[in-house]
Amino acid sequence: VAVVRSVVKCVFLAEGIGAVLYAFCFVPEFGIKKGLVHAIFLAVSAFCNAGIDLFGETSLSVYVSNPLVNITTIGLIIVSGLGFIVWWDLWDKFRKVLRKELSPSRVFRVLRLQSKLVLTMTGILVFSGAFLVFIFESGNPSTLKGAPLGTKLMASFFQSVTTRTAGFYTMDQSLLSTPTVIISLLWMFIGGSPMGTAGGVKTTTIAVLILSIAAYLQGKKDVEVYGRKIRSSYIRSAQVVVGMAVSVLLISVLGIFAVMPEAPFVDVLYELTSAVGTVGLTLGITPKLHILSQIILIILMYLGRVGGLTLIYAV
Numbered sequence: 001v002a003v004v005r006s007v008v009k010c011v012f013l014a015e016g017i018g019a020v021l022y023a024f025c026f027v028p029e030f031g032i033k034k035g036l037v038h039a040i041f042l043a044v045s046a047f048c049n050a051g052i053d054l055f056g057e058t059s060l061s062v063y064v065s066n067p068l069v070n071i072t073t074i075g076l077i078i079v080s081g082l083g084f085i086v087w088w089d090l091w092d093k094f095r096k097v098l099r100k101e102l103s104p105s106r107v108f109r110v111l112r113l114q115s116k117l118v119l120t121m122t123g124i125l126v127f128s129g130a131f132l133v134f135i136f137e138s139g140n141p142s143t144l145k146g147a148p149l150g151t152k153l154m155a156s157f158f159q160s161v162t163t164r165t166a167g168f169y170t171m172d173q174s175l176l177s178t179p180t181v182i183i184s185l186l187w188m189f190i191g192g193s194p195m196g197t198a199g200g201v202k203t204t205t206i207a208v209l210i211l212s213i214a215a216y217l218q219g220k221k222d223v224e225v226y227g228r229k230i231r232s233s234y235i236r237s238a239q240v241v242v243g244m245a246v247s248v249l250l251i252s253v254l255g256i257f258a259v260m261p262e263a264p265f266v267d268v269l270y271e272l273t274s275a276v277g278t279v280g281l282t283l284g285i286t287p288k289l290h291i292l293s294q295i296i297l298i299i300l301m302y303l304g305r306v307g308g309l310t311l312i313y314a315v
Contacts, residue, residue: 024068042054090111190206199278
C-alpha cells in the first residue's frame with residue numbers, strides 16, 4: 001500500500017507539473033478549455049510513454065522549434081523512464097543533502113547499484129543518440145538541413161529520447177536517413193528502465209550484457225561495476241530477456257512477410273521493433289497492414305508490455 005501511494009503521488013506530481021508547463025503554450029493557442037485539454041492529455045501521455053496526442057498525423061512536428069514543448073516532453077519521458085526505484089533513491093539522497101547529512105559531491109557514490117546503472121545508461125543513450133541523430137540529419141534536406149542550430153539540437157535530442165518508448169515525433173519518421181533509422185531501431189529495442197512506464201528490454205539488461213562481455217574479454221572471472229559484483233543469475237536473466245525479444249522479433253518479421261511478401265523490409269522491422277518496445281513510432285506502413293499483420297502487431301505490443309521474464313515465470 002505504501003508503494004502504491006508513493007507511485008500515485010509521483011505520477012500526479014510529474015503530470016501536474018507537465019500539464020502546467022504545456023498550458024503556457026497551448027492555452028494562448030487554443031483557448032482555455034481546449035488548451036487545458038491538450039496540456040493535460042499530452043502530460044499524461046508523455047509521462048506514461050503512451051505516445052498518443054490530439055494533434056493528428058503531424059504529432060508534435062509543428063512544435064519542432066518550440067523550446068517549452070520540446071523540453072517539457074523530453075523531461076517527462078526521461079523522468080518516467082528512470083523508474084520509481086531510482087526516483088525514491090534520488091529523493092532519499094536529496095533529503096540527506098538538505099539536512100546536511102550528505103555532501104552533494106558524494107550523492108552518486110552512495111546511490112544503489114541499480115540507480116547508478118540506470119542513470120549512467122540513460123545519460124549515454126540520450127546524449128550519444130542525440131549526437132548521432134544531429135550528425136546524420138543535419139545534412140538531410142527532408143528533415144533538418146537549413147534549420148537553425150537550436151532547432152537541430154532540440155529535434156536531435158527529441159528523437160533520441162522519444163525512441164525509448166514514447167512514440168511522439170517532431171521529425172517525420174519516413175523522411176529520416178538510413179543511419180538514423182538504424183539508431184532508432186536500437187534505441188527502441190533497449191527502451192527504458194525497470195519499474196518505470198517505459199518498455200523495451202531495459203537499460204539495466206543491456207548494461208549487464210555489456211559488462212559481462214567486457215569482463216570476458218578482459219579474462220575476469222566475475223562481472224563487476226562500481227565496486228560491486230553482479231550475480232550470475234542476473235546475467236542469465238539478461239541473456240534470456242534479450243534472447244526472447246530477438247527471437248519473438250524475428251518470428252514476427254517472418255510472419256509479416258508470409259502475409260505481405262512485397263512489404264519493405266526496413267518498414268516492417270521498424271514497425272515490429274516499435275511494437276515489441278511499446279514505442280508507437282512508424283515509417284508509415286501501419287494503415288497498409290493486412291488484418292493478420294495487425295494481429296501480429298497487437299500480440300507483440302502485449303508481449304512487450306508484459307515483459308519477457310514475466311512470461312517465462314507465468315509459463
